[in-house]
Amino acid sequence: MAARGEVKGPEGLGRMLQQGRLVSGLTQRDLAEKLETDQKYIWGLESxxxxxxxxxxxxxxxxxxIRMYMEVDEPRDDSWEAPRE
Incomplete structure (x- = not known):
């Protein structure tokens, strides 16, 4: 597990979302494209x-x-891609 914690507000939610994105190897722009939104939206959530x-x-x-707990899993081995040359 890469990260785990209780989320008490928007800041904690943002930190966990950022951790998930980073563990997934995505930039904010990559994630925004996958979600059909813009990078500024992702930045706002993570901030x-x-x-x-x-x-x-x-x-x-x-x-x-009510308490909210989130955890970020380590990336799966099959999700890894070799760097492009």
Whole structure:
């Protein structure tokens, strides 16, 4: 396992998303292309940019005693690609 932790807010969520992307060997631009969005959106999520939706989700979690845990797995051996020359 590459990383594991409790996510208490947008900043923690962003850190875990960034860890997952890095372990996967993707740049923000690569991930954005795969998700058909732009790099700025990925950067905002990873930076812990708070949105109204995230603010409400984490407020509900706090008020109701819900905890969120995330873990990032190590990359699978079959997902590795040799560098292109």
């Amino acid at each position: 812990g940019k708070n949105t109204i939706v995230l603010e409400r989700i984490f407020a509900i979690m706090r008020e109701t005693g």
